[in-house]
Amino acid sequence: MRLFYDIIADKRDKKELSGEDISYFLESYLNGGLNDYQMSAMLMAVFFNGLSEKELKTWVEKMLFSGEVLDFSHIDGPVVDKHSTGGVGDKISIPLAPLLAELGFCVPMISGRGLGHTGGTLDKLESIPGFSVNIGKDRFNEIINKNRMLLIGQTPQIAPLDKKLYALRDVTGTVESIPLIASSIMSKKLAEGINGLILDIKIGRGAFMKTMESGRMLASTMKDIGSRFNTKVDVLFTDMNEPLGLTTGNSLEIMESIEVMKGRYVPQVTELVLRMAATLMVSFKMCDSIENGERLALVKLQSGTVAERFKKTVELQGGDSRVIDEPQKVLPSSKLKKEIFADVSGFIEKIDALSFGKALVQLGGGRLRKEDGINYGAGFVFNKKCKDKVSSGDLLYTVHYDDPDKLQAAFEYLREAVKITDEKCGESSIVLGSM
Amino acid sequence: MRLFYDIIADKRDKKELSGEDISYFLESYLNGGLNDYQMSAMLMAVFFNGLSEKELKTWVEKMLFSGEVLDFSHIDGPVVDKHSTGGVGDKISIPLAPLLAELGFCVPMISGRGLGHTGGTLDKLESIPGFSVNIGKDRFNEIINKNRMLLIGQTPQIAPLDKKLYALRDVTGTVESIPLIASSIMSKKLAEGINGLILDIKIGRGAFMKTMESGRMLASTMKDIGSRFNTKVDVLFTDMNEPLGLTTGNSLEIMESIEVMKGRYVPQVTELVLRMAATLMVSFKMCDSIENGERLALVKLQSGTVAERFKKTVELQGGDSRVIDEPQKVLPSSKLKKEIFADVSGFIEKIDALSFGKALVQLGGGRLRKEDGINYGAGFVFNKKCKDKVSSGDLLYTVHYDDPDKLQAAFEYLREAVKITDEKCGESSIVLGSM
Numbered sequence: 001m002r003l004f005y006d007i008i009a010d011k012r013d014k015k016e017l018s019g020e021d022i023s024y025f026l027e028s029y030l031n032g033g034l035n036d037y038q039m040s041a042m043l044m045a046v047f048f049n050g051l052s053e054k055e056l057k058t059w060v061e062k063m064l065f066s067g068e069v070l071d072f073s074h075i076d077g078p079v080v081d082k083h084s085t086g087g088v089g090d091k092i093s094i095p096l097a098p099l100l101a102e103l104g105f106c107v108p109m110i111s112g113r114g115l116g117h118t119g120g121t122l123d124k125l126e127s128i129p130g131f132s133v134n135i136g137k138d139r140f141n142e143i144i145n146k147n148r149m150l151l152i153g154q155t156p157q158i159a160p161l162d163k164k165l166y167a168l169r170d171v172t173g174t175v176e177s178i179p180l181i182a183s184s185i186m187s188k189k190l191a192e193g194i195n196g197l198i199l200d201i202k203i204g205r206g207a208f209m210k211t212m213e214s215g216r217m218l219a220s221t222m223k224d225i226g227s228r229f230n231t232k233v234d235v236l237f238t239d240m241n242e243p244l245g246l247t248t249g250n251s252l253e254i255m256e257s258i259e260v261m262k263g264r265y266v267p268q269v270t271e272l273v274l275r276m277a278a279t280l281m282v283s284f285k286m287c288d289s290i291e292n293g294e295r296l297a298l299v300k301l302q303s304g305t306v307a308e309r310f311k312k313t314v315e316l317q318g319g320d321s322r323v324i325d326e327p328q329k330v331l332p333s334s335k336l337k338k339e340i341f342a343d344v345s346g347f348i349e350k351i352d353a354l355s356f357g358k359a360l361v362q363l364g365g366g367r368l369r370k371e372d373g374i375n376y377g378a379g380f381v382f383n384k385k386c387k388d389k390v391s392s393g394d395l396l397y398t399v400h401y402d403d404p405d406k407l408q409a410a411f412e413y414l415r416e417a418v419k420i421t422d423e424k425c426g427e428s429s430i431v432l433g434s435m
Numbered sequence: 436m437r438l439f440y441d442i443i444a445d446k447r448d449k450k451e452l453s454g455e456d457i458s459y460f461l462e463s464y465l466n467g468g469l470n471d472y473q474m475s476a477m478l479m480a481v482f483f484n485g486l487s488e489k490e491l492k493t494w495v496e497k498m499l500f501s502g503e504v505l506d507f508s509h510i511d512g513p514v515v516d517k518h519s520t521g522g523v524g525d526k527i528s529i530p531l532a533p534l535l536a537e538l539g540f541c542v543p544m545i546s547g548r549g550l551g552h553t554g555g556t557l558d559k560l561e562s563i564p565g566f567s568v569n570i571g572k573d574r575f576n577e578i579i580n581k582n583r584m585l586l587i588g589q590t591p592q593i594a595p596l597d598k599k600l601y602a603l604r605d606v607t608g609t610v611e612s613i614p615l616i617a618s619s620i621m622s623k624k625l626a627e628g629i630n631g632l633i634l635d636i637k638i639g640r641g642a643f644m645k646t647m648e649s650g651r652m653l654a655s656t657m658k659d660i661g662s663r664f665n666t667k668v669d670v671l672f673t674d675m676n677e678p679l680g681l682t683t684g685n686s687l688e689i690m691e692s693i694e695v696m697k698g699r700y701v702p703q704v705t706e707l708v709l710r711m712a713a714t715l716m717v718s719f720k721m722c723d724s725i726e727n728g729e730r731l732a733l734v735k736l737q738s739g740t741v742a743e744r745f746k747k748t749v750e751l752q753g754g755d756s757r758v759i760d761e762p763q764k765v766l767p768s769s770k771l772k773k774e775i776f777a778d779v780s781g782f783i784e785k786i787d788a789l790s791f792g793k794a795l796v797q798l799g800g801g802r803l804r805k806e807d808g809i810n811y812g813a814g815f816v817f818n819k820k821c822k823d824k825v826s827s828g829d830l831l832y833t834v835h836y837d838d839p840d841k842l843q844a845a846f847e848y849l850r851e852a853v854k855i856t857d858e859k860c861g862e863s864s865i866v867l868g869s870m
Contacts, residue, residue, distance in 0.1 A: 008608030012482065037471035041607035044479035047447065172476035173443030 004028070004038050011045040019058045026062040030161045036168055043165070043174035051179040056221070057228050059179070063187030064229075066161030070193035072106060075144070078284045079106045081192060082276065083185055084200040085208050085218070086118035088357035089243035092200065093121045093151070094257040095273050095301075098309035101149035102300045103277060104286065108144055108192055109151050110158070114366050117206070117357030119248065122153050123366075124257075127250040127331055127376035131319030143316050150313060158191045178214070182221040189231075196232040196283055197222075198276050202240035203432060206353020212237060212432065219435045234279045235435040238272060239428070242351040242386045245269035249365045249379015249400060251331040258327055261310050263302035267385055268430045274298055275431055334377035334400035338407060342394045346420040348386050355417035356380060359410035363401050375402060387428045390420060439463070439473050446480040454493040461497040465596045471603055478600075478609040486614040491656070492663050494614070498622035499664075501596035505628035507541060510579070513719045514541045516627060517711065518620055519635040520643050520653070521553035523792035524678035527635065528556045528586070529692035530708050530736075533744035536584035537735045538712060539721065543579055543627055544586050545593070549801050549809075552641065552792030554683065557588050558801075559692075562685040562766055562811035566754030578751050585748060593626045613649070617656040624666075631667040631718055632657075633711050637675035638867060641788020647672060647867065654870045669714045670870040673707060674863070677786040677821045680704040684800045684814015684835060686766040693762055696745050698737035702820055703865045709733055710866055769812035769835035773842060777829045781855040783821050790852035791815060794845035798836050810837060822863045825855060 007021050017025075025042065028034035051059055072079045080100060084090055097107045111133075114120030122133045133153040135143065143150045156163070162184050169175045189197050199222055201215045202208070209215040219235040226233035238244075245268050247256045260266050260273060278293025280286075287293040300306055307324055314321040323330040360366050364375030383395045390396070396418055401407045442456050452460075460477065463469035486494055507514045515535060519525055532544045546568075549555030557568045568588040570578065578585045591598070597619050604610045624632050634657055636650045637643070644650040654670040661668035673679075680703050682691045695701050695708060713728025715721075722728040735741055742759055749756040758765040795801050799810030818830045825831070831853055836842045 005606060005608055009611075012479070012608050035471070035606075037475040037603060038607055040472040040476040041479045041609060044447070044476045044483075045608070048479075048483045168472060171440055171470075172473055173440055173447050173480070174476060176444075 004034055008038060008042050008045060011042060011049060014049050016052050017055055019054070022055060022058040023062055026059070026161060030066055030164065039165070040168055040172040040174065043169055043172060043177075043180065046180060047174050047177040051183075053224060056179050056183060056225065060183045060187050060190070060225050060229070063159050063162045063165070063183060064190045067159050067191060068157040069191050070108070072108070072144070072193045075106045075148075077104045077106055078195045078280075079108065079193060080196040080198065080280055081107065081109050081189055081194050082198045082200065083189060085202050087202040087240040087244055088118060088206045088353040088360070089245050089248040089253065090119060090200075090202070091121070091124060091245065091253040091257045092269065092272055092276065094124065094254065094310075095260040095269070095306070096276055097149050097151055098261060098306045098313060099273060099277050099297060099300060100280065101147070101309050102305050103281065103297065105148070105280065106144065107149040108140075108194070109149065110154055110188065110192060111151065112154070115370065116368070117354055117361060117366065119250070119253070119357075119360070119366060121151070123374055124250045124253050125151055126374075127254055128314060128319040128323050129330060131314060132317050135317065147309070147312055147316055149309070150317065154188060159187045162187050176208070178218050178221055182218060182225060186222055186225040186229075190229050194231060196234070196280055197226065198280050199233055199235045200272075200276070201235060201237050203237050204239055204241035204353065206243070206357055207240035216435070223435065232283050234283050236272075236275065236279065236431055237433040237435070239430050239432055240353050243353050243356050243380070243382065244272070244430075246382050246385075247379060248356055248360050249363075250374060250376040251333060252379040252381060252400065254323070254331060255327045258307065258310070258324055261301065261307040262304065270301070272430055274301075279434070332376040334375075334379075335402050336400075336404070336407075338399040338401065340396045340399070342390045342392055342396050342420060344420050345391045346422050347424050348384050348388045348390055348418065349421040349425055350417075350419040351382065351384075351386055352417040355413045359413040359417070362410040362413065363399070363406050364403070378402065387425045389424075439469055443473060443477050443480060446477060446484060449484050451487050452490055454489070457490060457493040458497055461494070461596060465501055465599065474600070475603055475607040475609065478604055478607060478612075478615065481615060482609050482612040486618075488659060491614055491618060491660065495618045495622050495625070495660050495664070498594050498597045498600070498618060499625045502594050502626060503592040504626050505543065507543070507579070507628045510541045510583075512539045512541055512583075513630045513715075514543065514628060515631040515633065515715055516542065516544050516624055516629050517633045517635065518624060520637050522637040522675040522679055523553060523641045523788040523795070524680050524683040524688065525554060525635075525637070526556070526559060526680065526688040526692045527704065527707055527711065529559065529689065530695040530704070530741070530745075531711055532584050532586055533696060533741045533748060534708060534712050534732060534735060535715065536582070536744050537741050538716060538732060540583070540715065541579065542584040543575075543629070544584065545589055545623065545627055546586065547589070550805065551803070552789055552796060552801065554685070554688070554792075554795070554801060556586070558809050559685045559688050560586055561809075562689055563749060563754040563758050564765060566749060567752050570752065582744070582747055582751055584744070585752065589623060594622045597622050611643075613653050613656055617653060617660060621657055621660040621664075625664050629666060631669070631715060632661065633715050634668055634670045635707075635711070636670060636672050638672050639674055639676035639788065641678070641792055642675035651870065658870065667718050669718050671707075671710065671714065671866055672868040672870070674865050674867055675788050678788050678791050678815070678817065679707070679865075681817050681820075682814060683791055683795050684798075685809060685811040686768060687814040687816060687835065689758070689766060690762045693742065693745070693759055696736065696742040697739070705736070707865050709736075714869065767811040769810075769814075770837050771835075771839070771842075773834040773836065775831045775834065777825045777827055777831050777855060779855050780826045781857050782859050783819050783823045783825055783853065784856040784860055785852075785854040786817065786819075786821055787852040790848045794848040794852070797845040797848065798834070798841050799838070813837065822860045
């Protein structure tokens with residue numbers, strides 16, 4: 001076998017690594033024969049020089065087969081999941097999963113936690129008292145067979161190599177690399193045994209991808225990986241300049257999600273949920289156009305069965321299922337509210353997602369370090385969205401908080417977060433493109 | 436203080452690091468607060484993005500002051516050292532140090548060991564029975580005061596941060612970076628308390644620097660560092676396509692060095708020793724031209740006092756000083772010899788330094804791993820040098836060896852190592868340039 005040094009130096013010097021080299025390097029890392037400091041040098045070299053298609057295939061394969069690979073071949077209908085690159089107010093997974101289950105998909109959805117200014121689906125779900133995102137293998141299969149969906153966190157059995165690599169990337173400045181991001185997401189998703197994935201790539205100030213160009217590169221890398229492993233990957237590029245929908249904060253976003261599941265039209269959220277469901281339906285030939293798919297999905301939302309499916313899921317995962325009918329009673333809420341009003345008239349030019357994401361962390365609604373606790377009730381409710389007409393004195397948004405000191409800290413981020421202009425701005429659209 | 440992650444990410448994204456960032460990062464590494472895996476990611480980022488002049492100054496400063504800094508202000512005359520980037524048959528330090536001492540310099544020379552295909556001065560010196568390259572601080576001062584020179588290895592007190600960083604670079608593919616090489620060499624040399632440094636940058640197939648261009652970059656980086664720390668750095672670029680002088684191998688090179696010290700003209704070796712001495716003399720205004728300096732140095736070599744100075748040094752460092760008068764009796768030698776003859780007539784086009792360097796390792800005369808032992812007697816004696824006229828049947832070189840299996844292994848590297856051509860080649864020159 002070659003020296004680790006030489007394999008690192010080849011990647012550093014832009015020489016393509018053989019499948020054997022990559023397998024040996026990654027296997028050695030997983031079994032402890034290769035040190036963290038050699039792996040982090042390799043990761044930084046990959047950051048600079050990327051991975052070729054061939055290298056990437058082996059890389060994903062090693063991560064994917066480093067642990068258990070789930071098998072849903074006994075299940076009728078396509079098995080799908082959704083992944084978002086992370087944003088502010090992004091609660092889409094929560095209404096989408098039961099909608100997809102109602103439409104005939106099987107949805108073993110595996111989500112993540114919030115970190116930094118972006119929220120996490122698992123944290124939001126855990127604001128429902130009793131709800132457990134850690135489900136053992138037997139119970140997992142039982143729920144899937146009974147309910148065709150569940151909402152859980154990553155298990156230690158799935159892609160352990162990715163877990164080990166991600167922890168290292170997280171402290172070595174090697175997170176922001178397209179092949180490393182793509183291989184991390186895809187290896188986990190492929191290990192879930194899915195046939196299809198809908199990928200929501202957020203673009204904008206509140207997103208990891210600041211430009212469409214970098215978003216397109218990530219999308220095409222993910223689609224390539226998918227096609228090499230016989231998994232359909234559909235991509236939507238969506239706006240993340242302003243917080244998604246009308247709320248940010250864990251309890252508040254669960255309430256908003258429940259409204260969507262009950263058929264209420266929530267700006268951006270309902271639109272995106274319908275579009276995603278329709279995209280998957282077209283992809284799996286369950287309808288002939290996005291428009292028809294959206295129509296069918298909307299009928300489901302308005303029929304009440306989606307909320308029922310979610311209720312059943314909450315029950316099966318140990319949560320207090322009264323949350324669907326009486327969310328205000330069941331969910332934790334903040335003690336205090338502060339309303340913010342417009343001081344001029346005009347049109348909303350900007351509601352800055354990054355600022356509101358950081359402000360939410362200050363309120364305790366997100367975490368700066370993995371070990372931080374969460375204040376589930378804290379958050380923001382928006383009365384105005386970007387491009388809206390506004391008159392001086394109109395309510396812009398309400399802050400939900402417990403601690404006046406934290407409110408103060410949050411406002412440090414919000415001074416320039418909302419901008420009102422004289423001129424009418426164009427129409428905004430949540431979906432910027434697809435691939 | 437900033438997060439380590441952010442400091443790594445800044446370097447990765449080509450943002451200049453502040454002196455505070457670099458100090459914090461390097462200090463944390465030395466005291467264990469920063470992990471190897473974070474440092475190796477940083478080193479790889481530096482490999483790709485380099486260090487600005489300002490960054491480099493802080494980097495060198497932190498390494499230099501991470502340990503003891505010697506002080507020779509009580510010594511008359513300039514305090515100088517020499518550094519070579521490493522080659523095959525490079526024994527220059529050994530005759531140069533006593534020559535410089537005889538010319539009025541003080542020479543606390545700190546050398547290294549051989550690794551890979553290049554030899555090391557310390558290994559060569561240790562082929563002299565009893566010679567110790569590890570000298571305690573008190574004894575160090577005693578020898579310098581008495582003898583104005585000594586020849587030792589790096590002490591643990593000098594630039595410990597460089598030692599720690601070098602060990603990490605050595606296993607993470609981050610050796611071949613000009614700012615990292617330059618800062619490593621210069622921090623150690625500056626910590627010796629020298630006023631001047633002559634730097635021998637080897638260029639060619641047997642050298643780390645393959646081209647003049649990369650050599651010039653290293654030279655200018657080292658000179659910049661020198662000027663920022665008030666230390667004169669003179670650079671010679673010298674040829675390392677063929678082995679230097681007439682021998683490679685530890686005992687054999689000591690014998691050759693002693694010949695040079697006794698005033699015998701050894702091709703390339705005497706030339707380079709004179710040129711280096713003269714360069715330092717001009718730099719410290721001890722003569723007005725290189726030519727005059729070389730003349731003065733040659734007189735010293737021929738006077739016999741240089742060999743006497745070396746004899747005294749060997750004695751002071753515990754070695755068998757009869758080596759100067761009876762080297763053949765004192766030095767370890769190989770049991771067997773194999774002579775290699777020319778099979779055609781013509782001119783020597785190539786004697787490949789890299790091949791002979793690797794062949795020497797196979798004979799046991801060098802080491803592949805740091806912990807390997809050395810066969811001091813093994814080596815090569817060359818009867819012909821590049822550009823020489825040769826007749827079929829002429830002796831080309833003699834292999835000194837103990838083990839026929841190792842001879843076989845060595846010949847694996849030597850099949851194409853010597854090339855004879857019909858056409859007369861131009862004159863060769865050991866010194867390719869200076870800076």
